[in-house]
Amino acid sequence: MTSSAYPTSWRPPKLIPNPLTRYGLLLAGVVYLAWSLNALDIDWHRVEQGIARAGNMFARMVPPDFSRWQLLGRGVLESVQMAFAASFIGMIVAIPLGVCAARNLVPTPVYLVARAVLVVSRTFHEVIIAIFFVKIFGFGPLAGVLTLVVASMSFIGKMLAEDIENMRPGQLEAIRATGASFPKMLLYAVQPQMLPRYLGVSIYRLDANIRHSTVVGIVGAGGIGQTLAASFSRYDYDFSLAILLTIMSLVFVGEFFSNWVRARLR
Amino acid sequence: MTLEEHRQRYPDVWRRFSPRQTLIRYSWYLGIVFIAVWSLSNLDITWVYFLDAHEQAADLLVRMVPPYWEFFAAIVDPLVETVHIATLGTAATFFIALPIAFLAARNTTPNAITWFIGRFILVASRSVNTVVWGLLFVAIFGPGPMAGIWSVTARSIGFVGKLIAEAIEEIDEGTVEAIEATGASRLQVMLVGVLPQVMPVIFGTIVYRWDINIRESTVLGFVGAGGIGIVLYSSINLFAWDEVAVILVAIFGVVLVSEFISAAVRKRIT
Amino acid sequence: MLSITELAKKYPTGTRALESVTLRIDEPQIVAIIGSSGAGKSTLIRCINRLVEPTSGRVVLNDLDVTALSRRDLRKARRRMGMIFQEYNLVERLTVMENALSGRLGYVSFWQAYRRKYPPDDISAAYELLERVGLKGYEDTRADALSGGQRQRVGIARALMQRPDLLLVDEPTASLDPKTARQIMRLLVELAHERGTPALVNIHDVALAQNHSDRIVGLSGGVVVFDGPPRDLTHQALTDIYGEEDWSSTIRKSDDDEDEEDRPRRLEGESAAG
Numbered sequence: 001m002t003s004s005a006y007p008t009s010w011r012p013p014k015l016i017p018n019p020l021t022r023y024g025l026l027l028a029g030v031v032y033l034a035w036s037l038n039a040l041d042i043d044w045h046r047v048e049q050g051i052a053r054a055g056n057m058f059a060r061m062v063p064p065d066f067s068r069w070q071l072l073g074r075g076v077l078e079s080v081q082m083a084f085a086a087s088f089i090g091m092i093v094a095i096p097l098g099v100c101a102a103r104n105l106v107p108t109p110v111y112l113v114a115r116a117v118l119v120v121s122r123t124f125h126e127v128i129i130a131i132f133f134v135k136i137f138g139f140g141p142l143a144g145v146l147t148l149v150v151a152s153m154s155f156i157g158k159m160l161a162e163d164i165e166n167m168r169p170g171q172l173e174a175i176r177a178t179g180a181s182f183p184k185m186l187l188y189a190v191q192p193q194m195l196p197r198y199l200g201v202s203i204y205r206l207d208a209n210i211r212h213s214t215v216v217g218i219v220g221a222g223g224i225g226q227t228l229a230a231s232f233s234r235y236d237y238d239f240s241l242a243i244l245l246t247i248m249s250l251v252f253v254g255e256f257f258s259n260w261v262r263a264r265l266r
Numbered sequence: 267m268t269l270e271e272h273r274q275r276y277p278d279v280w281r282r283f284s285p286r287q288t289l290i291r292y293s294w295y296l297g298i299v300f301i302a303v304w305s306l307s308n309l310d311i312t313w314v315y316f317l318d319a320h321e322q323a324a325d326l327l328v329r330m331v332p333p334y335w336e337f338f339a340a341i342v343d344p345l346v347e348t349v350h351i352a353t354l355g356t357a358a359t360f361f362i363a364l365p366i367a368f369l370a371a372r373n374t375t376p377n378a379i380t381w382f383i384g385r386f387i388l389v390a391s392r393s394v395n396t397v398v399w400g401l402l403f404v405a406i407f408g409p410g411p412m413a414g415i416w417s418v419t420a421r422s423i424g425f426v427g428k429l430i431a432e433a434i435e436e437i438d439e440g441t442v443e444a445i446e447a448t449g450a451s452r453l454q455v456m457l458v459g460v461l462p463q464v465m466p467v468i469f470g471t472i473v474y475r476w477d478i479n480i481r482e483s484t485v486l487g488f489v490g491a492g493g494i495g496i497v498l499y500s501s502i503n504l505f506a507w508d509e510v511a512v513i514l515v516a517i518f519g520v521v522l523v524s525e526f527i528s529a530a531v532r533k534r535i536t
Numbered sequence: 537m538l539s540i541t542e543l544a545k546k547y548p549t550g551t552r553a554l555e556s557v558t559l560r561i562d563e564p565q566i567v568a569i570i571g572s573s574g575a576g577k578s579t580l581i582r583c584i585n586r587l588v589e590p591t592s593g594r595v596v597l598n599d600l601d602v603t604a605l606s607r608r609d610l611r612k613a614r615r616r617m618g619m620i621f622q623e624y625n626l627v628e629r630l631t632v633m634e635n636a637l638s639g640r641l642g643y644v645s646f647w648q649a650y651r652r653k654y655p656p657d658d659i660s661a662a663y664e665l666l667e668r669v670g671l672k673g674y675e676d677t678r679a680d681a682l683s684g685g686q687r688q689r690v691g692i693a694r695a696l697m698q699r700p701d702l703l704l705v706d707e708p709t710a711s712l713d714p715k716t717a718r719q720i721m722r723l724l725v726e727l728a729h730e731r732g733t734p735a736l737v738n739i740h741d742v743a744l745a746q747n748h749s750d751r752i753v754g755l756s757g758g759v760v761v762f763d764g765p766p767r768d769l770t771h772q773a774l775t776d777i778y779g780e781e782d783w784s785s786t787i788r789k790s791d792d793d794e795d796e797e798d799r800p801r802r803l804e805g806e807s808a809a810g
Contacts, residue, residue, distance in 0.1 A: 033357075036350040040411045040492075050407035057406055081305035088302035123521045124514070127397060127485040131502060136322040142311040174625035174691075177585060178698060179614035179642030184649050188638050192629040215395045219488065222309070225398070229489075232401045240402075244394065251393035276663035278656030280633055280675065 057237060064245055065238035075217075075224035076246060082144045082223055083209035089145075090152025090209075091202045097153055098160025099186065104172075105164060118161070121154035130216040141222030148209050148216070155208075159201045163194055200262045207251070207258040214247050326507065333511035341497055341516055348493035349520065351411050351486065352479040355418025360472055363423045367430035373442075374434055374456060388431070391424030396482040400491040411492030418483060422475050433467040434460060470532050477528035484517050537561050537734050538584075538702055543593035544758075545579050553579040555758035557593070564732040566725055568745035568766075571755035572778050577738040580755065581706050584736070585617045586610060598701055615642035618695030618733075620724075622707035624687040626694075628680035632671060635679055635690050636662045639697030658697070665693045669723060685716035692724060696731070703728060703735035710740060717741070721748045742774070 066072070100106050100114035121129070126147050133143035167190070175189040217225020224243060231240045283291065368374045369384030399420040403413035442459040450458070487495020494513060501509040538561040545554040554576045561567060569577050582588040584595050586602065595602040602613055618639070626635045640658050641649055648654060654662075666675060669689040679687060688708060695703060708724060709717035725748050728735045739745040745752055746766040754762030754777035761776045762769070775781070 032353075036354060040347060040350055042412050043408070043410060046408050046410070047412050050412070054406045078309065081309050084305040085302055085309065088298065088305075120518075123481070123518050125481050125485045127488060128498070128514075128517075132326070135326060135502075136319050137315045138312070140311065141309045142313075142315060145306070145309065145311070170621060170623050170625035171627050173587060174619065174621060174694075175627070175638060175641065177587060177614060177617070177619040177704075178639055178694070179611045179616075180638075180649075181611060181646075183646050184641050187646070187649055188627055188630070188634075188641065192627050195629075211393060211395060215397050218397060218401075228398065229401060232405055237405075244398075247398075248390055248393040252389055255389075273660065276660040276667075278660040280637075280652075280654075280659050280662070282631060282634065282652055282676070 060237045061241040063238065064242035065236070066242045068239060068242075071227060072224075072243060072246060075227040075243075076250065078141055079213040079217070079223035079225075080210060080250070082141050082148060082213045083206060086145045086148030086213075087152055087202065087206040087209050090149045090205065091156060093149065093153040094156035094160060094202075097157035098164065099190075101157060101161035102164035104167070104169070105186075105190075114157075114161075118154050118158050121150050122158070126151045126212055127215060127219055130219050130221040134220050139220040139222075144213060144216045144221035144223055147221055148212060151212060152205050152209060155205055156198070156201055160194060160198060163197055164190060167193055196265050199265055203258045203261050207254040210254050211247075211251055329505075329507035330511040332508065333515065334506075334508035335512060337509045337512045338516065341494060341513055344487075344494040344497050345516055345520060347411055348483045348486075348495075349480065349524075351414040351491075351493050352418060352476060352483040355415045355483075356422060356472060356476040356479050358415065358419045359422040359426055359475065360468075362419065363427040363430065364468070366423065367427045367434060368456065368460075370427060370431040371434035373437075373439070374460060384427075384431070388424045388427045391420055391422075392428065393424075394421065396421040396479075397485060397489060400486050400489040404490045409490035409492075414483060414486040414491035414493055417486060417491055418479050421482070422479060425478075426471050426475050429471045430464060430468055433464045437463045466535050469535050473528050473531050473535075477524050480524040481521055484521075537563070537598055538736075539594075539596040540584070541594045541596075543580070543583055543595065544591050545576075545583055545588065546591045552758055554583065554590070554593075557755070557758070557760055559753060559760065559763070561734045561736070564728070564734045565750040566728055566735050566737060566748065567751045567753055568749035569736060569738050569753050569755060570740070570742055570745050570777060573740070575755040575777075576758045577755055578706060581619075581704050581736060581738055584702075584704055585614050585619065611642060615698055616701045618698045618700035618703050620688070620691050620695050620703065620705040620708050622710045624684070624691045624711075626679040626687055626690055628678070630679060631675065632666065632677050632679060632682070632690050633662060633675040636666060636693045636697055639694040642698070662693070662697060665696055666690075668727070669693050684712050685720060688712065688720050689723070692720075692727065696727060700733060703733055703737075705735055705737040707738045707740060709744065717744065725749075742769070 097114055097117065100110050101118055103111050106114075129150055130143055130147040133146045137143045137146065171189045171193070172185065175185045180188065213223040214225045214228065217223040217227070218229045220226065224247065228240065228243045228247075231237075231243060281288075366384050366387055369380050370388050371384075372381060375381040375384060396417050399417035400413060403416045403420070407413045407416065437460060441463065442455060445455050445459040483493050483495075484498075485493075485495045487493045487497065488499050490496070494517065498510065498513050498517075501507075501513060538559075540557055540559040543554055543557040544552075546552045557576070557580060559567075569580065571577050579588055583590040583593075584597075584602070586595075586605075590603060593603065597613065597616065600613060602610070605613055627638065630638075634652065637652070637654050637658065640654060643658075644654060663675070666672060669692055671686060671689055671693070674682070674686070679690065682690070691708075703724075705724065709720055712720060721744055724735070724737070727733075737745075737749065739749075746769060749766060752762065752764065752766050752769055753760055754773065756777050762773045
């Protein structure tokens with residue numbers, strides 16, 4: 001056998017073939033890290049203290065204080081109710097919104113307006129939207145429900161519009177060819193195809209709304225979030241932990257339920 | 267055939283659902299409507315507010331226009347800070363979420379206990395919103411971007427970890443089997459057999475979450491965790507609506523750009 | 537019955553799908569349209585009921601100028617033209633019965649359509665039609681559970697539920713295996729003849745066209761280059777339509793394909809096998 005007719009070492013091709021790009025990215029990453037941490041004006045002393053304090057805090061959190069369970073229960077109930085009402089209304093509003101945002105169904109001006117609505121409602125975090133609703137409608141769950149309605153309708157509406165645009169055009173063509181009007185066409189050609197995923201997304205959204213309803217309370221839009229923020233500001237950390245644990249279980253149960261229903265929908 | 271025979275052979279009624287099925291379907295509909303209506307009516311909502319809402323909204327709009335554009339100079343730094351918080355937080359997520367995802371995937375976790383711990387961490391992380399984590403970390407680290415970064419990481423671990431774990435569970439087992447058959451160690455199997463298959467998902471998910479985190483970071487300031495949220499909060503409380511308008515436009519721009527970048531990168535990955 | 541005058545279609549991209557097509561159908565006959573892909577067959581069929589808007593020209597169906605109609609009147613006119621598609625285009629998640637009944641959508645109100653409460657005559661007509669196409673017992677089956685041939689039968693039933701004045705058929709057999717293709721063509725031709733309905737059928741299989749149609753129209757480059765009975769389809773004619781090729785094997789090998797054993801089975805409503 002001859003020696004070295006074949007090379008004796010081999011290196012696998014790298015993810016990013018060009019060494020310049022590869023090391024360039026790595027370097028850029030390191031530089032960014034240094035620059036940002038510097039720019040952020042972080043009080044490292046405080047951070048050090050914080051890590052020490054964290055231990056202290058956790059000690060104060062445990063065991064969680066469930067003694068004020070009535071207050072907790074009210075807050076949770078309000079959150080859940082907000083989530084239900086908002087999901088329901090959001091589901092319904094999402095239908096015309098989604099249909100109007102599908103290029104293959106509506107004339108262009110309608111499409112553009114609907115898409116604009118979707119983009120704007122999705123760009124701003126629901127907390128920002130919540131503040132506006134609080135300003136207009138006052139503190140309390142009404143602002144929260146409206147915020148979640150906006151969040152739901154834009155989420156479901158966008159999914160619906162994308163699904164409709166990805167639809168195979170044949171079924172649409174066939175129903176149009178029978179002389180059916182637009183509403184009847186939606187009923188027979190669009191709805192049956194969209195229904196399972198629409199319901200699945202809506203149920204997912206219900207679960208998500210329960211999570212989000214906890215947040216809008218921080219700006220006064222109702223729900224358990226308000227209770228939570230108050231407990232933190234009063235240093236009632238053991239109550240805070242109780243609330244957090246309740247939220248976690250609520251979300252866990254909600255997810256479980258949502259997965260079960262969506263599996264049954266297939 | 268006679269009319270009678272014709273009607274016998276070709277019935278003139280047809281139902282898609284049997285009466286029982288129809289009953290079940292309508293029960294579901296009614297149930298859902300009932301719950302929604304009950305929820306709405308049970309909430310402590312002062313419906314009276316709807317009456318003057320449109321006036322309030324119009325008033326708000328009038329005060330926001332024209333936007334106080336000079337204010338823009340003052341918000342550039344907080345905006346940049348917001349992006350940093352999101353980016354650093356997402357970067358940290360990568361290192362933490364990856365090992366946890368391996369623990370939370372049925373086919374790569376050592377035993378049932380580690381699997382449970384992995385899933386528990388991911389669920390706990392997911393069920394608490396970034397802003398709520400913000401409350402916690404501000405209490406620990408004090409106000410400032412450090413709390414913000416930790417909050418972003420805390421929430422993102424659950425999101426990213428769950429998607430990666432799902433991707434790991436869906437890999438082609440054949441590849442893994444082949445590598446195991448060569449006698450490779452557990453770690454080697456994960457490195458060579460599993461990791462390459464889920465790489466695209468990992469990067470895609472990270473970039474996706476970065477995009478979401480930009481949005482989340484804009485409001486962390488509301489609880490004192492840094493970013494443009496602080497400025498927004500103060501402008502709102504001072505009723506300086508023309509400043510608020512500028513901030514909103516700026517946020518809109520930043521989010522749009524980040525979405526564009528995220529979509530472009532993800533398209534190149536997959 | 538149908539009169540097409542100088543129909544032309546130019547797409548925004550510049551493609552001239554139809555240059556000038558003039559055609560008349562004066563009696564209930566099966567007219568097969570043949571031509572290479574891109575010759576304009578699909579466009580022609582869709583211009584007749586204006587699923588594709590023609591650039592110029594006229595289409596007149598039984599004294600009604602289709603090309604001049606408003607959107608609302610167009611919908612009413614479409615009711616009178618039954619369309620059958622290459623990909624069947626059934627609503628897959630709905631049952632066979634619902635798909636058949638959807639042919640009557642132009643005639644019922646929104647609420648009747650929503651609650652599936654069609655007039656009794658329509659329902660018994662649907663049962664009868666479904667039996668006629670060989671799908672008795674399949675009324676409650678979901679459309680996506682059917683084979684290709686079965687789906688096309690539903691498509692035929694749906695079109696005929698409209699009780700149309702004209703059938704527009706776009707490559708009905710292109711997605712089917714050869715045996716099923718012949719069964720479907722036979723069914724289509726039988727039904728059209730029974731009801732005295734003229735049919736315009738796009739076919740790319742020349743032999744199939746020759747065996748099952750009363751008249752052949754050949755399209756090439758967006759104009760009609762051949763219009764006559766199947767027996768007149770000579771080598772020269774095919775070259776005009778498709779271009780130079782060895783046509784000897786394509787023309788009239790039909791009698792071998794006609795499955796004699798199929799005939800008696802058909803009377804007993806075979807076909808549920810697809």
